Amino acid sequence: MEEVAVIGLGAVGSMALWRLASRGVRVVGFERFGAAHSRGSSHGETRMNKIIGDQPAPYKPLARRADELWKRLEEESGRQLAVESGGLVIGPKDGPYVTRARRLADAQEMPYEEIDADEIRRRYPVHAVDDGDVALVDPHAGYLRSEDGIRAALLRAKALGAETHFDTVATLVRDEGDAGVVVDVDGEERRFRRVVLSAGAWIPQEMPDAAPVAPVRINATWFSPNDERAPLDAEHFPVFMRELADGRIGWGFPQVSERGVKIGLHGRYGTPVIDATANDRPVAPDEVAAIADFVRAGFPALVPTPSTAVPCMVTWAPDETFAIGSPEGWENVVVMSACSGHGFKYAPASGELAAQLALGEEPFADISAFDLTRFTDAEPVGTPRIG
Known part of the structure; x- marks a missing residue:
């Protein structure tokens, strides 16, 4: 059985791959398109960082950790990202x-x-x-230079031993507990001890019952x-x-x-x-x-x-807040979802959380505000308003 898979290598997935590889973990990343592609949510040259008044209390420790990791990624990659x-x-x-x-x-x-x-x-x-x-x-x-940040994290992860597969569709099949998670990779079943699902807008298709995100x-x-x-x-x-x-x-x-x-x-x-x-x-x-x-x-x-x-x-997400955790029946899968329009600046910290949760480490911050269980009685997300 292989160790950890990361499905979706956008903002959070690329950072999760880097943080896992930095620990010496055997990790494999799958992306249905190319590296830093323009089909998801993280393209378009730039993303805002730390503008005044945009960090409510639950995000403050993520903001501090993200700052540290952006600087570390700049140092390791030799690129200006922030x-x-x-x-x-x-x-x-x-x-x-x-x-x-x-x-x-x-x-x-x-x-x-x-x-x-x-x-x-x-x-x-x-x-x-x-x-x-x-x-x-x-x-x-x-x-932040968005595509450059993703590319830098992917290159660092690969340099640290991560395996990456682009233009490859990976789909969750079932979680068999101690026997790991079965993943269909372009028609071939592979088994992983833990999986990080960071597929962005594809999460409702990949795991529709994980959270009422849209x-x-x-x-x-x-x-x-x-x-x-x-x-x-x-x-x-x-x-x-x-x-x-x-x-x-x-x-x-x-x-x-x-x-x-x-x-x-x-x-x-x-x-x-x-x-x-x-x-x-x-x-x-x-x-x-x-x-x-x-x-x-x-x-x-x-x-x-x-x-x-x-x-x-x-x-x-219905409350415009991150959705992080393992859905019922998928205890070996860590879902990292619903950036809700303000997630890129926290991406390295989110990747760190994904790595910690996948490995059973104590998270660096209290993430109870982001827990999936808050959606138990929530209504599905409705059609967003225009304007």
């Missing part, structure tokens, strides 16, 4: 989003500077703000300036969360490639995904209408029609 560009939370001074971010930051003694609308216009001229707007400036926020189709969208002189670098256009006067909230990143700046909408929206493998159809104009309206309202220096739009997916 960029401390600074970040903004913008909105009406007493609006709900700014108020919540300010309250969380104060409670956690996070440093920030609050500036008024005139100062926003001076420092960050691409943002068109109202006179009553303020910005909370977080000097330690930034972004993937939805969203899109990653980039925008170009209508004036090439518009400053879109990290100094003048850092990562941000922004609430407009009408309550719409969006997020964005500085320009890191010829695609332009990446901007998206915050919250539960999108189209339910029944078959995650079929989510590769091109983006239709009506799918980007809402984000185009947001850009038109808040960023007149940008062309509101996306210069690039690619499909992506978010897998939501």
Whole structure:
């Protein structure tokens, strides 16, 4: 019987493979597509990291451990993965989003500077703000290079002895207790002592009774300036969360490639995904209408029609919180699910938890808030709202 298998080598799976291999464990990873592919939930150049007010209490120990492991992965891989560009939370001074971010930051003694609308216009001229707007400036926020992070973890895992199989479909068959977990690998049965299931939007298909989570189709969208002189670098256009006067909230990143700046909408929206493998159809104009309206309202220096739009997916839990644990009847399988739109920055810590749970180690943090048993009496996730 082989030791540990990791099914799904995206953000969490690649990190789990690395953390298991770092312990000298015999571990095999399976991915139905290629390394750092664009068919799941972790592509699109960048992911936000540590912006002010976005770390509720259960995630704080994960955030600390993730910081440590991102630094370690940078050192081991020789790649810059975390960029401390600074970040903004913008909105009406007493609006709900700014108020919540300010309250969380104060409670956690996070440093920030609050500036008024005139100062926003001076420092960050691409943002068109109202006179009553303020910005909370977080000097330690930034972004992560998403595909580079996955590739770095996979390369380190392989260097440490992990075995990887890409373009390979691995499917759980049954858990036979002390006899291990039977996995169908492209039609051939293999047996593993433990399995980490980190298949993202494919988890509802792979293990439908594990948790009432639901993937939805969203899109990653980039925008170009209508004036090439518009400053879109990290100094003048850092990562941000922004609430407009009408309550719409969006997020964005500085320009890191010829695609332009990446901007998206915050919250539960999108189209339910029944078959995650079929989510590769091109983006239709009506799918980007809402984000185009947001850009038109808040960023007149940008062309509101996306210069690039690619499909992506978010897998939501009913409470928008991680789902981690072993479902009944699958005691040798560790499910790592439902990043709910905010999981990438914690990926190394989630991979560490996956390794610890798979090996019977004591988790480095209290993860009771993420336990699968909380869904016992939960209703299935409904259709997400649009907007």
